[in-house]
Every structure is written in structure tokens, then in C-alpha cells.
Amino acid sequence: MLQNWLILLPELSLLSFLPVAWLVNLYRESKTAKTFFTLSKYFLGAALVFTIVFYNKSVWSGWWLNSRYSTLFKVAVYAVALVWFYFASKWFLSKNRSSAKFYSICMGMLLSFGILLSAQNLLVPAVLVPLLCLLTWRLIPLYCDDEKIEETSRLYIRFSLAFWVLLWSGVLVLRWQTGSFEYADIRYIFALEGEVNWLTYAAVAAIIGTLLFMMAAAPFHFWFVGALSVAILPVCGFLTLIPPFVYLSCLITLMTGVFSPLAQSLQSLLFSFAVVSLFIGAVSANRQNNVRRLFGFSTTYNLGVMLLGILAFHSNSVVSAFVYTIIYVLAMMGIYAVFLGFKSKGDYVSDLDDISGLSEAKPYIAAAFLVFMISLIGIPPLLGFWGRLSLINTLVSEERWSDVLMLMFALVLMANAFLQIIRKIYFEPLHHGFDRTDKSIYICLFINLVLILISILNPSYLLHDAEIVLSGVSQ
Amino acid sequence: MSSPFALLSLIVALPFLGMLFVLTARDEGAVKGRNAFNVCIFTIIANIILIWRIFMILNEKSRELQLLEKFSWLSTPNINIVLGVDTLSLLLILAVHLAVLIGLSGVRNNLYKQKSLMVFTLLFLSMVTGFFVAADIFSFYLFFEAMLVPLFMIIGMFGEVKKQDLIYRFFLYNFIGALILFSATMLIYHHQGSTTLEAVSRLPLKGGIGFYVWGAVCLSFLSRIPIWPFHYWISSINSGIRNPLAFVITALMPLTAIYGFIRFLPPHFSSGIDNYVVWMNIIGVITMVFIALIGFINKDAQYKIFSYITVYYIMYLLGIFTNDEVIVFNIGYSLFGFIIVISALEVLSGYIIHKEEEAESTSRGFLCRARKLSFVYSFMTLAAVGLPVSAVFVNNFLILSKLLGTNIKMGMLLVFALVIAGMTLLQELFRLKDDDKSCRLGKSDDISLPWFWFMLFMTFILLMSFVKPLWFVISE
Numbered sequence: 015m016l017q018n019w020l021i022l023l024p025e026l027s028l029l030s031f032l033p034v035a036w037l038v039n040l041y042r043e044s045k046t047a048k049t050f051f052t053l054s055k056y057f058l059g060a061a062l063v064f065t066i067v068f069y070n071k072s073v074w075s076g077w078w079l080n081s082r083y084s085t086l087f088k089v090a091v092y093a094v095a096l097v098w099f100y101f102a103s104k105w106f107l108s109k110n111r112s113s114a115k116f117y118s119i120c121m122g123m124l125l126s127f128g129i130l131l132s133a134q135n136l137l138v139p140a141v142l143v144p145l146l147c148l149l150t151w152r153l154i155p156l157y158c159d160d161e162k163i164e165e166t167s168r169l170y171i172r173f174s175l176a177f178w179v180l181l182w183s184g185v186l187v188l189r190w191q192t193g194s195f196e197y198a199d200i201r202y203i204f205a206l207e208g209e210v211n212w213l214t215y216a217a218v219a220a221i222i223g224t225l226l227f228m229m230a231a232a233p234f235h236f237w238f239v240g241a242l243s244v245a246i247l248p249v250c251g252f253l254t255l256i257p258p259f260v261y262l263s264c265l266i267t268l269m270t271g272v273f274s275p276l277a278q279s280l281q282s283l284l285f286s287f288a289v290v291s292l293f294i295g296a297v298s299a300n301r302q303n304n305v306r307r308l309f310g311f312s313t314t315y316n317l318g319v320m321l322l323g324i325l326a327f328h329s330n331s332v333v334s335a336f337v338y339t340i341i342y343v344l345a346m347m348g349i350y351a352v353f354l355g356f357k358s359k360g361d362y363v364s365d366l367d368d369i370s371g372l373s374e375a376k377p378y379i380a381a382a383f384l385v386f387m388i389s390l391i392g393i394p395p396l397l398g399f400w401g402r403l404s405l406i407n408t409l410v411s412e413e414r415w416s417d418v419l420m421l422m423f424a425l426v427l428m429a430n431a432f433l434q435i436i437r438k439i440y441f442e443p444l445h446h447g448f449d450r451t452d453k454s455i456y457i458c459l460f461i462n463l464v465l466i467l468i469s470i471l472n473p474s475y476l477l478h479d480a481e482i483v484l485s486g487v488s489q
Numbered sequence: 490m491s492s493p494f495a496l497l498s499l500i501v502a503l504p505f506l507g508m509l510f511v512l513t514a515r516d517e518g519a520v521k522g523r524n525a526f527n528v529c530i531f532t533i534i535a536n537i538i539l540i541w542r543i544f545m546i547l548n549e550k551s552r553e554l555q556l557l558e559k560f561s562w563l564s565t566p567n568i569n570i571v572l573g574v575d576t577l578s579l580l581l582i583l584a585v586h587l588a589v590l591i592g593l594s595g596v597r598n599n600l601y602k603q604k605s606l607m608v609f610t611l612l613f614l615s616m617v618t619g620f621f622v623a624a625d626i627f628s629f630y631l632f633f634e635a636m637l638v639p640l641f642m643i644i645g646m647f648g649e650v651k652k653q654d655l656i657y658r659f660f661l662y663n664f665i666g667a668l669i670l671f672s673a674t675m676l677i678y679h680h681q682g683s684t685t686l687e688a689v690s691r692l693p694l695k696g697g698i699g700f701y702v703w704g705a706v707c708l709s710f711l712s713r714i715p716i717w718p719f720h721y722w723i724s725s726i727n728s729g730i731r732n733p734l735a736f737v738i739t740a741l742m743p744l745t746a747i748y749g750f751i752r753f754l755p756p757h758f759s760s761g762i763d764n765y766v767v768w769m770n771i772i773g774v775i776t777m778v779f780i781a782l783i784g785f786i787n788k789d790a791q792y793k794i795f796s797y798i799t800v801y802y803i804m805y806l807l808g809i810f811t812n813d814e815v816i817v818f819n820i821g822y823s824l825f826g827f828i829i830v831i832s833a834l835e836v837l838s839g840y841i842i843h844k845e846e847e848a849e850s851t852s853r854g855f856l857c858r859a860r861k862l863s864f865v866y867s868f869m870t871l872a873a874v875g876l877p878v879s880a881v882f883v884n885n886f887l888i889l890s891k892l893l894g895t896n897i898k899m900g901m902l903l904v905f906a907l908v909i910a911g912m913t914l915l916q917e918l919f920r921l922k923d924d925d926k927s928c929r930l931g932k933s934d935d936i937s938l939p940w941f942w943f944m945l946f947m948t949f950i951l952l953m954s955f956v957k958p959l960w961f962v963i964s965e
Contacts, residue, residue, distance in 0.1 A: 333565060373605070381512075388638055393664075394631040395616075400563070407566040410675045418675075422668045429664055433657050441645045441653065474564050481565060 021071045021080075023064040024088075028125040031057035032118055039114040047106030050117040054099050057121065061128070062092040076196050078132040082483045087131050087263040094255050094343055095124055097458075101347075102248030104354055104452055105362075111157055116248055119153045123252075127260045136195045136221075136272075139264065140185045143224060147174035153249055154241045166240035173237065177224045184220030187213055197272045204275040218273050219283055225268070229261040231287050231321065232294040235314040239298075242310035247362055250306060251350040254313055255343055262320065262339055269327045281325055288325065289420065291318030296427035300434070305356075306364045308431060309349060312390065315428050316342050322421060323405040326412055329485045334404040336484055337477060341389070341401040348386040348462040355379040357449040366434065371444030379451065380439045382459045387432045389466050391425065397466045400473045496546075497558050497572040497622045500539050500582070504615035507532030511607045522603030526593070529607040533590050533614070540583050544962045549576045552814065554624045554687055562627075566678065570631075571685055573624030576959070577821035581748060582621045584825045587950070588737050588832035589614055594943055595733030595836035606647055606734065613639035613738055620745055625685050629752070630674045633709075633745065634667035644739060647732040655729075658722045663742075666712030673705035690755040703762040706753050707769065713746035714806065715799045716769075716776045724780070724799070728792040733839035736791070737832045743802040744824065750809045751817055766810050774902045777803045781909035785916070790838050793913045797873065798831050800910040804903060808888040816891050822958040823884035826872070826951055830879065833869045833947055834914075837862065840936065841921065850929035856921040859935035863922070865944040870918045872951055874911035879951035880958055 019026070035053055038045060069085040072078060099117065106113040126142045126149070133139055151171045155163045189195055191214050192203040204210060230238030242250045273280060295315025302308040316338075324335035355376060356363045363369060373380035385396065392402030402425075409418050474481075507528055514524035547555055554573030562570045574582075589610060596606065613636055620632035641660045648656070677684055681692055694702050715723040723742075730736045755762060777800050784796020805820050840862070845852040856863035872879040889907075893900030936944070953960040 330565065377605070384642075393638055394635045399631070403563075404565065406671070406675060407678075410679050418672060422672070425668070426661060426665055430657065430661060433660060436641075437645070437653060437657075440642065441656075472562070 017071075018073045021068050021073050023068065024061040025125060025128055027057050027061040027064060028121055028128065031121045035114055035118050035121075039112075045112075045114075047109075047111065047113040048103055050113045051099055051103035051106075054117045054121055055096065058092055058096050058099070058124070061124075062089065062096070065089060065092065065128075072132070075134070077135045077138060078129065079134045080132050083267075084132045084263070086480055086483050087259055088128055090340070090343075091127055091131070091256055091259050092124065094259070094347065095120070095252075097347060098248075098251050098255055098350075101251060101351055101354060101455075101458065104455065105247050108357070108360075108452075109157075113248075116153075116156055119149050119156070120252055123149045123153070123256070127256070130260060131263055133264075133267075134197050136185045136188060136197070136200070139221075139225075140181055143181055143228065144174070144178045146228065147171070147178065150174075150253070153252070154237075154245055156249055157246050158244055158249075160244040162240070162244045166237060166244065169240070170237040173227065173234070177227045180220040181224040184217040184224070187217035188221075191217070197267075201272050201274060204273070208275075210276065215276065215279060218276055218280065222265070222268070222273075222280065222283065225261055225265055226287055229257065229265075229317060230314065231317045232291040232314050235291070235294065235310075239307055239310035239314070242313075243304050243307035243364070247350065247353055250353075251347075254309070254346055254350065258313075258317065258320070258339055258343065262324075262335065266324070266327070266332055266335075270332075274327070277327060284321055284325055288318045288321035291315065291321065292420065292424045293318075293427075296424040296431070299428060299431035302431070303366050304364050305366055305369065305435065306353065308366075308435070309346070312428065312431070313346070315424065316390075318424070319405065319421065322417055323408055326408070330411065331408045333481050333484045334401075334408045336480060337404045338401040340477065340480075341397050344462065344465060345386045345389045345398060348382060348459060348466070349390075351455055351459050351462065352379055352383045352386065354455050355448070355451040357451070358446055360449065366438050367445065369435075370438045370442040372439040372448070374444045375448045376451065378456065379459070382463055383439060384436060385463055385466060387435065391429045391432060395467075395470050397469050397473065400470060495558055496539060496543050497556055497574060500536055500543070501572075501615055501619040501622060503536050503539065504532055504611045504618065508608050508611035508615065511604060511611060514604065516604045522600050525604040525607040526597060529611055530590070530593060532611060533586055533593070536614075536618075537583065537586050537590075540579060540586065541961060543574065543579060544583075544959070547574065547576060547579060549959060549962065551575065554578075554685075557624060567682075568627050568678075569625065570628045571625040572619075572622045572628065573686075574622050577751070577818060578621045578748070580821050580825050580959075581744065581828075582618055584828040585617055585621075585741055585744070586614070587947070588741065588828045589734070591829065591832040591836050591947060592734035592737035594940060595737075595839050599732075602646060606643070606732075609639040609642045609646075610734060610738065613643065617741065617745065621748065623686065626674050626677055626689055629686055629749075630667075630670055633670060633749070634664075636745070637663050637667060640738065640742065643735050644726060644730065647735045648726065648730040648739075649732065655722055655725050659726050662712055662719065662722060666709040669705045669712075670709035673702045673709070676702055676705075686752050689753055692755075699762075700764075703765055706749070707762070707765045710746040710749040710753075711769070714743045714802055715780070715795075716803060716806075717772050720776060720780070720799075724792075724795060727795045727798075728789060730791070731839070731842070733836040736835050736839065740795075740798055740831055740835065741828070743799075744828065747802060747805050747809065747820075747824070750806065751820070754809060754812065770807060770810060770896075770899060773803045773807050774899050774906075777906035778902055778909075781906040781913070784913045785909050790842065790917055791835075793917050794831065794835055794838060797910045797914055800906050801827060804885075804888065804892075804907065807892060807899075807903065811891050811895055813891060816888055819884040819887045822880045822954070823888065825958070826880035826884075826954050829947055829951060830869050830873045830881065833865070833944060834873060837866045837869065837936075837944075838917075841866075844930055844934050848929045848934070851925060851927055852930060853920055854923055854925035854928045855930045855934070856918075857924045858928075858931050860932075861938075861941040862936045865936075865941065865948065866921065867918060868948050868951075870914050873914050875907075878948075878955060880954035882955060 031054060035050055065085055065088045069082060070080060072080045123146060126146050130139060130142050151167055154167045192200045194200060227234040269277060291314050295311045295318055299308050299311035320335050320338055324331050356369055389396040389398035392398040406418055511525045511528045514528055516525060554575050557571060557573040560570045562568045616632050616636035623629035623632055645656050712719050727739055730739060780796045780799045784793050808816050808820050841852050841855060856866060875882055892903055
């Protein structure tokens, strides 16, 4: 019994943050924005440590399973969240707003993500995905004064409701067809039957579709891009950096561990989502005047790239998609840290015209921005090149020439979008001054830059263990 | 032969480290621009000394890549980075360093974003050095693409190009070129594994793959030479650049393509590349004649130098297509002198234009009053047109003989284009020497004594290279 509680320590740590934060918010008088960051730091740090300690211990084996694979993704998610919480605290401090709600919702989401990553039963995502939708719905309009946010969150919850129905229908149909909710049973029955009827296909498509909606893959990207253009920076960063890991892992688990006998048919579904995301992301990014919105579309484009790379779901494609995701998250974290430096007269600016001449006022921030964008395009010698190389290598080894061509075409479009930003910050004169940037932002940017610059010398050290863990994953 | 002390890595890393130093240099008040400039100069001189040292341990008679350095880079895909040099590549590295040094002499008084200029210059130098020491297909491609970013930034920030859309297109076309090379590299990798640069030209790539790979290689390299249909944006960019250092760096881009062709072309044109070579010869000659004629009638001194550079680069390209190993080495020796000459000419021309704008006067007859400037400018122009004062003379003579011997009609057109390109430069020299009383520029506008001595040192290098191409090498 005690052992079971010990194994649940990571989840308990995240859960116990919520009452503690509530009590602190209620009774502590001298609380600042930093108070809740400090709290979340300890609870999340503890969850991170316990996740590593109990990496292969599980309770309720039919429901959830902690493995090296789930631990890898959990560690990545918690570590990125920890760093982002630090950046978010800077925003709350500068705006002098209470951060209790933000950290509470985020910790709640992290708890759900943690359980979702270890899930072994379809009922787990069926319960957690609606919960995550609700939390995201509460998170999007947080402290946002813009009127558009209401419209975005309304649209989001309506679509969420539709997808809950789809998800639950899919899960129930599968239960009816296979007689079980457990991943292992469903896989076994699919493998045994060989062929399945159209209803089962529809049920599986509904589950995968819901996951793609949560990932914000096109054409379900509208809520994500809409939220990013007006929501506050801490929310934008959290939505950009954390969910890709989680849903990517869920997709891999479902495709390799549950629906693998149907993989051939599902590939065309995923392929169409990948291509739509790739081109909607790259083309729309070229038409944006809002930098955050532009990076929202860049995220859609990157999701398309990841989906295109992972399509075959063998160990190489999984490793390359993971590598790509890690590199993407590293670069995006840098980009969001840069956004924290875009402060003029107390407000965080996001219009392209507002950042013109940034290199004159803030040369180091402009240089960091340039490096992160170049890394996102995948130009050597930055780390992004490794992601591109790893992914295209997978496509070439599968002889998917048309996909390579498509990817390169979209890459050129995406590069053109980034060139607009580079032009603004480097080639155009300064329009107005920027506020002083916190020194800690510079320090974080420097660390991130070092990671991106130095890692390319010997990238293997960065992900050596991850490659070993993921190399065992295949259909 | 392996490299002692990883010298090749060092000459790539040193400019990069210099760049980091420049980034941290103070750039305010009295030292604005000076610290960054001094660090840049110091780094380049230190690298030149290292290059000189490498020349001493290199077997100049060997045609193989030497001083090999191998690093295990990635496990999936399994890629090793291999560095190595031969006399040709090391000579080109030295030439690029000297060219950048000359370019720097032209911006020594610049105060506008000098620190950024030095940062991107050193980054470019590091990448271009890496490109010339690359000994396997991946490192070759890596540096081929990596040099694009500093180049784009230099052109965008300091090129003073009026039409900004041109800069985008310039970057995007080069980026597409690099992506095409990337696809060819991946194809080669999947057929042969991680391949050394020397082995690429001997790969048995036949049928569709051979056709695609060689097509991609040719297209990607051609995207860096102002040859039809890639001439428009490169010529628009180059002729518009007013910053001498930016011009020198941009003028080095076709060199990377020329070097790429030298490394990739197979010894016998039989494996899918022969179709491309015929077309490239035809397009090359036509482009040469047209650009030479446009340069001749154009009044802009900058465009005249650009047309001269283009004509000569295409001649070198056609020389490579003769597929003669001796000619390739002659091209290397000739390029060494050629790069120094064009850099010096550009910097001096930039100085004259600057003075012209400052005094709001014509520069016609300026050289009659500025003796020091007159001497170096005349020397460089005469070296450029082919007088026996540099390595360009004798080596170009051999290249032309070979081209005339291969195809007399093509050779005649080529000689015509070269004569016109030479006349273009002489026309400009004549204008500057034609005494005009309305010229308000006088003796006081002459170049400074230290700069004169620096340029004299460059003329000395050119003269010595005429006597013996590798005169500076002291064999151990």
C-alpha cells in the first residue's frame, strides 16, 4: 500500500500544489507574483525528481504504466514547464498581477499531461482530454484585456464540445467492437481479426482527430493562432511549448501500441493533416503583421513537419520526430524569452512595425532572435539543422521523394516569413525606444544560445539516452 | 597525412572565436568601432599566419587532400565530419583572407554599425574557411549553406541596396540552391554512405539518380554565379553595393561555386553530367559576352568592376569544364591573384566614389593629383587586364590556350569577352587619368601613407606570385 503511494509521488506532488496555492492565496498577505512561482518550482521540481526515481514503477497496471518511454516525455515536459514558469514569473512581476490562477491551471494541466503520458486505457484520455480542454479554455483569456479573446475562447469551447462527443463516441464504439478499453487488448484484437469494419475505422479516426485538434494541427489551428495573437505571454508560451510533447507522445503510443494493425489506413489520414498543416502554416505566416501570430503559424508548420516525419512510426521516424520536437521547443523557448524583451512604455509589443530597428536598441536580443529563427529554418551550423537533417534522412530512407520536395518548398516559404522579421529588426530604422530588459532574461537567452550553438558540435550527447529509449518504439 | 594540433579546425574556429570577442568588445564613445575593427584585423592576421604554417607542412606536389581531421558527428544518420586541404584549397583560403583584409582597409573609418559588420565578416570568414577545408560531402554542404546568413546580413545591413525585395530574392534563390545541394547530398549519402569529397567525383551514379544528382549539383553551384538565368539578382545586388567590404565579400560568392565544381566534377564526363556541361558552356559564353558589353557601356564604376569579375569567373568555370587537372591548378593560382586584384580595385574604387560624393565633384582626372592612389590603382588595373605583373597573367594564358584548343569558336568568343572586360577597366582608368579642371579633388584627397604601404604590400604579393606562385612557402 505504502509502495503504491510512493509510486504516485510525482502526481501527488503536482496535485498537492493546488490546495497549498489556494491556502497561500487565501491567507498570506505579503504574496507577490514570485510567491506562486516559488511554490510551483518546488512542487514541479519534486514531481520531476520522483518521476525519474520511479521511472519503471507503476500502480493500476491496466490503467497506466510508467516506462522509460513515458518518463522521457514526462521529464521533457516538466523541465520545459519549469523553465517557462520562470519566464512567466518575469511577466507577472513586471505587470504586478497575481500569478495564482496561471500557475494553478498550468499545474493542473501538467498533472493531466503526466497521467495521459502513462495511460494504458482509453478511458484515461476520454476523461482527461475534456478536462484539459476545460483548463485550456480557462487559461486562454487569463488577464487578457483584448476583446478578441472572448471570441477565441468561445470558439474553442464550442469545438472542444464537438470533439468530446467525437472522442467519447470513438471510445465507446471501440469498446463495443473489441470488448475492452485497455490498449493491449484492443491491439491484440485488431491484430487477431486482421480486417476491421468501417465503424471501427471511424472510431479510431475520431480519437486521432481529437488528438490533432488538441495539438492544433491544421485545419484545427484557428483556436491556437487566435489565442496566441492576443493572450498574455505566459499563456502563449505554455500553449506553444508544452502540448506538442504530450500529444506527440500520445500519438506515438496510440499508433504503435494500440492501432498499429490499422496503421496503413491511418497513415493517409495523418498525411493529409501533415500536408495541410505544413502549407497553411508556411503560407499564412507570410501574411502576418503580428509577430506572435506569425510564430503561431510557424508552430502549425512545425507540427506538419513532425507529422510528416513520424508517419511511418518506426524507430527512426520516432527518433527523428522527437529530435525535431526538442530542437523546435528549444528554439521556441528562446523566441518567447526574446518576446519578454519586447517591452515598450510598459507594454509588451507584438506588431511587426513596433519591433523595427530592434538591433539598434537591443543588439543582443536582436542577435538572439536571429539565431533562434535561423535555427528554426534549419540553416547550419545551428542545432535546427540537425532536426532538418534527421527528418529528411528518414524521408529519403523511406524513398518519399515527393514529401521531401514538399517539405523543402514549405521550408522556403517559412524562411521568407522569417526574412520579413529579420528585415524589420535589422534593416529598418528604430521607430521607438524599448524598456530596460531584465538581466535574467539575458542570462537565460545566453544559456539557450549556448545550447543551440554548442550542441551542434556533438549533438549525440544531448539526446543519446533518448535515442536508445525511442529506438525500441515501432509498430 | 594527419594534421598536427588540429590546425585545420583551428583556422575555422579562430575567426569564430574572434567573432565572439568582437561581440563582447566595448563599442561606445571614443572607441566606437575601433575595438571591433582591431579584434577583426588581429584575428585575420593570426589566421593568415596559421595558414602560412600549414603551407609549410603541406606536400604541394600531392593532388590529394592532406592533413585529414576526422570527427564522429552523428550516429543517426551516421555522419563523420572530415576536414582536409590541398594546395588549391589552401591557396584559396589565403586569397579570401587577404581579400577580406583589403576590404577591411576600406572600412577602417566606418562608424555605422561597425561592430555588427565585423561580427558578420568574421562569421563569414569562419564559414568560408570551413567550406574550403571540408573533405566530405556533409561538411561541404554544411558550410556551403552556413555562409549564406552572414552574407545576407552584410548585404542587408551595409549593402545600401535600394530595392529591399532584391535582397530577399537573393537570399531565397541561394537558399533554394543550397536546399537542392542538400537533396543531392542526401541522395549520395543513401547510395554510398558518408562519402569523402575526393570520392564524390568518382561515384558510379548512373541513370536517373546520376541525372538528378549532377543536375542538382550544377544548379546549386550555378545559383551562386551570375550566369543566365541567375544573373539578374546577383548583378542587381552586386552593382548596388556601396560598402567596399560588403562588395568584396559578395564577390567571393561565385568563388565558392567555382570551387564546388572543381571538387564535384568527375574526371570523365560520362555519368549523366555530360548533358549539363554542353549547355553550361553555351550559356556561359553567351552570358560572358553580354555582361562584358553591358559593363563596357555602363557608366557606373561599380558595375564595370562587377562585369569584369563575372566575365573572369565564367572563364574559370569554362576552364574547369575542360576537365584537365593541370588547368585546374592553373585556375587555382590565377584565382589567388585575381581575388586580390578585384578586392583592391573595389576598395580603391569605393574610396574614389566616396571622395567624389564628399566633395560633390567629378572624379575625372583625380588620379593626376593623387599620386599614391594613382600608382596602386593603375597597377591593379593593369594586373587585372592581364599584364605580366601577377599570377593572373601566365595562368590565364594557359587556361585560354586550353579553351581555344578545345573549341576554337567558343574560345574566340571568350577572348572577345575578355578583351571587352579589360577595355572596360581601362576605360575607367583613362577617365580617372584624364585631367579635368572641374575636378575639385586634390592632393589632400590622396590615400593615407599607411594605407599606401598596405596596398604596396599587396602589389608585392602579386608581383611575387608572378615570379613563383608559392613563393612564400619555406619547405621543411
